[in-house]
Amino acid sequence: MSSLPACAPKVAAALVEIGAVGVRANNPITFKSGIVSPVYVDNRILPSFPDQWRIVVEGFKALIDEKGIAFDTLAGVAVGGVPHASALGFLMNRPSLFIRKEAKGHGTGKRVEGGNVEGKQVLLIEDLITTGGSSLSAVEALREEGAKIDTTAAIVTYGFVESVKAFAEAKITAYALTDFPTILKAGYDMGKFSADEKAIVEDWLSDPHGWGDRRKAS
Numbered sequence: 001m002s003s004l005p006a007c008a009p010k011v012a013a014a015l016v017e018i019g020a021v022g023v024r025a026n027n028p029i030t031f032k033s034g035i036v037s038p039v040y041v042d043n044r045i046l047p048s049f050p051d052q053w054r055i056v057v058e059g060f061k062a063l064i065d066e067k068g069i070a071f072d073t074l075a076g077v078a079v080g081g082v083p084h085a086s087a088l089g090f091l092m093n094r095p096s097l098f099i100r101k102e103a104k105g106h107g108t109g110k111r112v113e114g115g116n117v118e119g120k121q122v123l124l125i126e127d128l129i130t131t132g133g134s135s136l137s138a139v140e141a142l143r144e145e146g147a148k149i150d151t152t153a154a155i156v157t158y159g160f161v162e163s164v165k166a167f168a169e170a171k172i173t174a175y176a177l178t179d180f181p182t183i184l185k186a187g188y189d190m191g192k193f194s195a196d197e198k199a200i201v202e203d204w205l206s207d208p209h210g211w212g213d214r215r216k217a218s
Contacts, residue, residue, distance in 0.1 A: 002067075002173055002174060002175050004176065004177075004178060004179060004182065005059065005062060005063045005066050005067070005175070005177060006062070006066065007055075007058075007059040007062050007063070007177060007178075008177060008178040008179070008182050009178070009182055009185075009186060010055060010059070011055060011056055011059045011155070011177040011178040012178040012182045012183040012185070012186040012187075013186045013190065014051075014052035014055040014056065015041075015043070015052070015056075015155075015156070015178070015183060016183060016186050016187045016190055016192050016193075017052060017190070017192075018045060018046070018048075018049045018052050019042075019045070020041060020042050020043055020045055020046060020052075021039065021040070021041050021042075021156075021183050021187065022039065022040055023038055023039055023187075023193055023197040023200065023201060024038055024039070024040055025038040025196075025197060025200045028212070028215070030212075031130055031131075032130075032133075033130060033131045033133075035130075035160075035208050035209060035212070036211060036212030036215070037204065037208065037211075038200050038201060038204050038211070039180070039201055039204070041128050041156050043056075043080060043084075043127040043128060043155050043156065044079075044080060044127070046083075046084075047083050053087070056084065056155055056177065057084060057087045057088050057091055058091070059177045060084065060088045060125065060153060060177065061088065061091060061092060063153055063175055063177060064092075064123070064153075067175060069123060069151055069153075069175075070121060071094075071121045071122060071123035071151070072095070072120040072121045072122065073094065073095040073096065073097060073115065073117065073120050073121075073122055073123075074088055074089050074094060074095065074096040074097070074122070074123050074124075074125055075096070075097050075098060075099055075112070075117070075122050075123070075124050075125065075138070075142060075147075076096065076097075076098045076099070076124075076125045076126075077098075077099050077101075077124065077125070077126045077127075077134055077135060077138045078098050078099060078100050078101055079101075080126065080127030080128060081098075081124075081125045081126045081127050081154075082098045084125050084127060084155065085097075085098065085125035086098075088125065095115060096114070097112065097113060097114030097115045097117070098113055098114055099111055099112055099113075099124075099138040099141050099142065100112075100113060100141075101134065101137070110145075111138075111141040112141055112142060112145045112147075116145075117142055117145050117146065117147035118145060118146035118147065119146060119147075119148070120147055120148065121147075121148045121149070122142050122147045122148065122149045123149075123151055123152075123153065124138055124139060124142070124149060124151070124152040124153070125152075125153055125154075126138075126152060126153070126154040126155075127154065127155050127156070128154060128155065128156050128157075128158075129152075129154045129156070129157040129158065129163055129174065129176060130158050130160060130163065131160055131162050131163050131166070132160075132162070132163035132166040132167055132174070133166075135152050135154070135167075135172075135174070136166055136167070136170050136172070139152070139170060139172060149172070150171060150172060150173060151172065151173045151174075151175070152167070152172055152173075152174050152175070153174075153175045153176070153177070154174070154175070154176045154177070155176065155177050155178070156176060156177070156178055156179065156180070156183070157174070157176035157179050157180075158179075158180055158208070159179050159180065159205075160208065180201070180205060181205070184198060184201050184202070184205075
């Protein structure tokens with residue numbers, strides 16, 4: 001992943017404040033990839049908290065300005081990235097469309113919905129990056145429609161090694177507004193995460209693939 005923008009601590013605090021990120025050490029979740037995690041992220045609740053959502057959407061704009069990202073249109077990955085891409089498009093007065101996870105079984109059967117992307121530079125917006133699979137599937141769909149895409153931006157990244165490798169292989173520069181070490185610090189400083197919870201998450205971050213087995217063995 002590329003370096004975090006200046007807004008990373010502010011975005012992290014906003015997510016922790018509304019409970020979009022939390023620790024479930026005694027009731028961990030399992031990702032689609034099979035990774036067992038003591039933390040969860042639910043950015044889908046952001047539109048229910050306009051003040052914090054504004055921080056995130058304005059954070060995307062700040063990221064674009066800070067990194068000098070050029071694009072013709074935004075694209076949100078369904079379903080998590082769609083509201084943020086739409087709100088960002090409204091804020092910046094720029095076109096926005098969305099990418100289905102899979103083609104419809106009826107109608108045109110397209111994955112890219114909302115506009116023509118042929119020959120256009122697209123900035124892909126995602127809510128969360130774990131292994132990068134959903135983002136790169138959307139990249140593939142856009143390229144199949146003739147879009148030019150070399151950049152994605154997400155609200156949060158876990159920073160998994162496989163996602164970094166996958167984006168590099170696809171020739172995609174991946175940005176995120178914040179990451180888990182930043183979120184963890186914000187949560188601890190705000191009194192939302194205890195010292196024990198902080199230690200558990202730090203242990204998980206050190207080896208997310210092996211944490212589930214270590215937990216069973218302990």
